[in-house]
Amino acid sequence: MEEGYTYTALPTSHLLGSVPAVIDGDIKGGSSSEAFHAASPANLQVFPPTNGAYQAPGSPADGNAQTATDWKGFFSISSYSPYFNVDTDVVVDRLVSSVYPMDNFYRKIDGNPDLYGPVWISTTLVFMLAALGNFATYTIQKRSDPSMSWNFDVGFVNWAALVIYGYVIVVPAALFFLLQYFGINSSLIRLWCIWGYSLFIFIPASLLLVVPVEIFRWLITILAGCASSWFIFLNLKVHTEGSSMTPLYVSAMVLQFALALFIKIFFFA
Amino acid sequence: MSHGDTIPLHPSSQSDIDEIESLINAAPSATVLPARPPSPPRASIPVSSSPAPPPFLPAKPATAGAPPLPPPSLGVNVASAAAAVPPGGRLQGGIGADGFGSAPNTLTEPVWDTVKRDLSRIVSNLKLVVFPNPFREDPGKALRDWDLWGPFFFIIFLGLTLSWSASVKKSEVFAVAFAVLAAGAIILTVNVLLLGGHIIFFQSLSLLGYCLFPLDIGALICMLKNNVIIKIVVVTITLAWSSWAAYPFMSAAVNPRRKALALYPVFLMYVSVGFLIIAID
Numbered sequence: 001m002e003e004g005y006t007y008t009a010l011p012t013s014h015l016l017g018s019v020p021a022v023i024d025g026d027i028k029g030g031s032s033s034e035a036f037h038a039a040s041p042a043n044l045q046v047f048p049p050t051n052g053a054y055q056a057p058g059s060p061a062d063g064n065a066q067t068a069t070d071w072k073g074f075f076s077i078s079s080y081s082p083y084f085n086v087d088t089d090v091v092v093d094r095l096v097s098s099v100y101p102m103d104n105f106y107r108k109i110d111g112n113p114d115l116y117g118p119v120w121i122s123t124t125l126v127f128m129l130a131a132l133g134n135f136a137t138y139t140i141q142k143r144s145d146p147s148m149s150w151n152f153d154v155g156f157v158n159w160a161a162l163v164i165y166g167y168v169i170v171v172p173a174a175l176f177f178l179l180q181y182f183g184i185n186s187s188l189i190r191l192w193c194i195w196g197y198s199l200f201i202f203i204p205a206s207l208l209l210v211v212p213v214e215i216f217r218w219l220i221t222i223l224a225g226c227a228s229s230w231f232i233f234l235n236l237k238v239h240t241e242g243s244s245m246t247p248l249y250v251s252a253m254v255l256q257f258a259l260a261l262f263i264k265i266f267f268f269a
Numbered sequence: 270m271s272h273g274d275t276i277p278l279h280p281s282s283q284s285d286i287d288e289i290e291s292l293i294n295a296a297p298s299a300t301v302l303p304a305r306p307p308s309p310p311r312a313s314i315p316v317s318s319s320p321a322p323p324p325f326l327p328a329k330p331a332t333a334g335a336p337p338l339p340p341p342s343l344g345v346n347v348a349s350a351a352a353a354v355p356p357g358g359r360l361q362g363g364i365g366a367d368g369f370g371s372a373p374n375t376l377t378e379p380v381w382d383t384v385k386r387d388l389s390r391i392v393s394n395l396k397l398v399v400f401p402n403p404f405r406e407d408p409g410k411a412l413r414d415w416d417l418w419g420p421f422f423f424i425i426f427l428g429l430t431l432s433w434s435a436s437v438k439k440s441e442v443f444a445v446a447f448a449v450l451a452a453g454a455i456i457l458t459v460n461v462l463l464l465g466g467h468i469i470f471f472q473s474l475s476l477l478g479y480c481l482f483p484l485d486i487g488a489l490i491c492m493l494k495n496n497v498i499i500k501i502v503v504v505t506i507t508l509a510w511s512s513w514a515a516y517p518f519m520s521a522a523v524n525p526r527r528k529a530l531a532l533y534p535v536f537l538m539y540v541s542v543g544f545l546i547i548a549i550d
Binding site: 077080081083084085086087088089091116120123124127131134150151152153154155157158 | 435437438441442445449459460462463464465524526527528529530533534537540541544548549550
């Protein structure tokens with residue numbers, strides 16, 4: 001038994017699949033980097049996450065164990081679990097506040113941005129667009145041509161996945177890099193969170209878009225597009241507090257509205 | 270780990286501990302069934318026993334025609350060598366649930382034996398997962414003997430059935446179905462792990478694959494009967510059955526406050542597959 005064993009109360013809820021280990025007082029040369037977990041919570045600002053690296057408590061800050069970003073943390077599941085640290089009621093609360101009222105949302109996610117919402121909202125939207133898009137195309141063509149028979153176009157699934165996932169991943173990333181270029185401090189996770197939850201309003205909208213009345217469809221599209229763009233605008237403004245980047249806000253809003261139009265035109269023609 | 274176990278036991282660990290204790294205290298003659306059949310030994314070159322015996326041992330005519338044994342160690346006496354012959358010493362080498370004697374050589378067994386063993390494992394896993402039985406509530410016991418053949422067959426079968434039912438773009442339908450199911454199973458498992466749940470990765474993949482069995486039946490019926498109303502009814506019933514099969518396992522794996530977060534994606538996947546079954550004509 002060596003002296004100098006230090007226990008820290010490990011928050012074990014995010015140690016997954018690995019046995020929570022005692023943090024040893026002295027440095028053992030780089031062994032089992034995934035089981036050791038520093039006492040400080042994961043740094044949610046940094047992506048890719050770095051808490052896969054071994055950090056010995058009591059050694060000077062940033063010892064030689066961690067040079068640049070530790071890419072070993074990129075591939076281990078436990079390093080992503082801080083982004084999924086939400087309960088059911090928290091997620092429901094965030095979903096509701098993404099639709100009404102829209103101004104509280106950023107305060108709710110600031111301390112604990114989650115990726116659960118964006119991932120599953122976009123996945124749900126992909127399947128709904130594919131399914132309802134087919135159904136809506138069928139109903140509106142049936143009105144003009146009663147002999148039309150049901151035909152399921154499985155390409156809708158591919159297109160929906162490409163468009164939705166591409167939009168949610170690429171646009172916040174591009175914005176993040178743009179903001180970094182302009183010297184504004186910003187966090188990629190929060191941007192992904194904002195964009196992910198902004199898609200939630202399209203789910204009930206796509207349900208309503210099935211109704212085969214063209215005017216009604218356009219109305220719903222415009223309403224959903226405006227609501228979503230407004231949501232993006234509000235949250236982006238709070239996120240980049242202190243600096244006014246109006247062209248950026250406007251372009252983000254325009255992109256969101258363009259997405260709404262694309263959904264209507266491609267899937268619910 | 271020797272500093273005292275301050276980590277509370279997982280609920281399923283207690284059942285394992287009880288099982289081990291009851292086995293220790295059981296009568297010595299109680300048959301101990303391993304959780305899974307002992308894995309066959311690595312392939313070894315079959316050595317026939319007659320030319321091998323060490324010089325001071327008399328030749329053993331009793332074992333001359335016996336199944337090939339791994340080379341006996343020098344100095345072993347006749348009694349123990351004779352006892353090492355697998356019970357019922359069939360010429361071709363039985364499956365051998367004992368595992369303590371000379372291990373069976375599965376490299377030389379007939380293919381039918383291997384296939385039969387895998388098939389019986391699939392059937393027993395299926396009965397555990399999909400049909401009501403007393404083990405369902407305890408995720409530690411359910412599907413302890415997991416395998417991936419069953420899920421593989423069910424996913425392929427579902428993809429093929431959907432592909433046959435489709436009138437256009439058959440190969441794209443198969444690709445979409447297979448991708449959704451396979452990637453979906455992996456993503457669902459990763460989702461539970463990320464939410465802080467405790468499951469074993471492959472056990473969960475195996476379980477999600479076995480829960481597809483009702484949807485397979487539904488897809489088969491829908492392929493044979495092309496009426497929309499019947500399809501909707503059949504798919505709804507089999508969807509409910511699949512969800513019921515997957516529910517105890519998934520809900521026990523995570524914190525109760527996050528149960529809905531873990532179950533919703535499962536539901537989403539089965540609903541989309543169900544819609545695919547209804548919609549493909």
